[in-house]
Amino acid sequence: MSDEQQLDVYPSMTVAKEQGADKDEKIEPLKLGKRLKEIRMAHGLTLEEASKRTGLARSTLSKIENEQISPTFQAMQKLAGGLEIDIPQLFAPPKQIKATGRRDITRQDEGKPHPTTTYEHELLATQLTKKKMMPFKSRVRARQFEDYSDWIRHDGEEFLLVLSGEITFFSEFYEPVQLKEGDSVYYDATMGHMLVSISKEDAHILWVTAS
Incomplete structure (x- = not known):
């Protein structure tokens, strides 16, 4: 398993599945x-x-x-x-929305480090378990396509926002595209993908992965 693939099974990054409704929950007669x-x-x-x-x-x-x-x-x-x-x-009763009160604050530079050969990840909101989203920041170390042994693929969908620098975003079914600070891309993460820094300094990005 590659370093990037290991991130997907990182314990604090487990994606929660939808919980079924409480079978014992009483439903009001519909008005x-x-x-x-x-x-x-x-x-x-x-x-x-x-x-x-x-x-x-x-x-x-x-x-x-x-x-x-x-x-x-x-x-x-x-x-x-x-x-x-x-x-x-x-006649369908409205869905009941129950607030769980979950919250986790990550101060600047206080995320959990998770370095790999091509990225230096900073995992965010690590105190919460069974998250439905996996947020993390990364410094992109890779400088060329050949720095990767294979495409990165994993379940879910992913959102990427360039915080600083410039990258080339490679994906299995599309032509490579250059993204600079403020640019973003949303994509199917089961599609092979990878990115490299093309700016003088390593690019920094925000990633959010969801099932």
């Missing part, structure tokens, strides 16, 4: 009026604007949202058409 209001608000629509889109009177929409009346099937068809949703979406 259609509340659900309709949530959908309307998500679209950024006032009652008047929703009325024009659906063809239902503003007063009718207001009564439905306040659970004063139940919509007929014809009214639900108009709601779905005007709000550009499928009728089942009117």
Whole structure:
């Protein structure tokens, strides 16, 4: 396994998989009026604007949202058409978002060093486990394509931002491209890729890898 590939299995960089919903979690009975209001608000629509889109009177929409009346099937068809949703979406309870309160601060130059033959990585947010993203900064030591024994490939997608200097970004299915400070690239990390510094000083980059 190459030095670069070892980074992908680094313990602090493990990517968490989506956790399933708690089987014992109780779900509130759906209130259609509340659900309709949530959908309307998500679209950024006032009652008047929703009325024009659906063809239902503003007063009718207001009564439905306040659970004063139940919509007929014809009214639900108009709601779905005007709000550009499928009728089942009117009955689907909104996803519950639970804050975990996770946070990790990495001060400048206080990340965990992880040097390789072609990069000098600084791992960020190393106190958090089961991260869904893997952020790290790197100094690019490689100066030519031949410095690599093979393409680098790993699972997930990757975002790269050049912090300083200039690089050539090589990828398996595209022509090499030069990127300078402030330039970025987002790519499929299963595609072979590598980069080299072409500026006088070694380039510094920010990498974020996600599954």
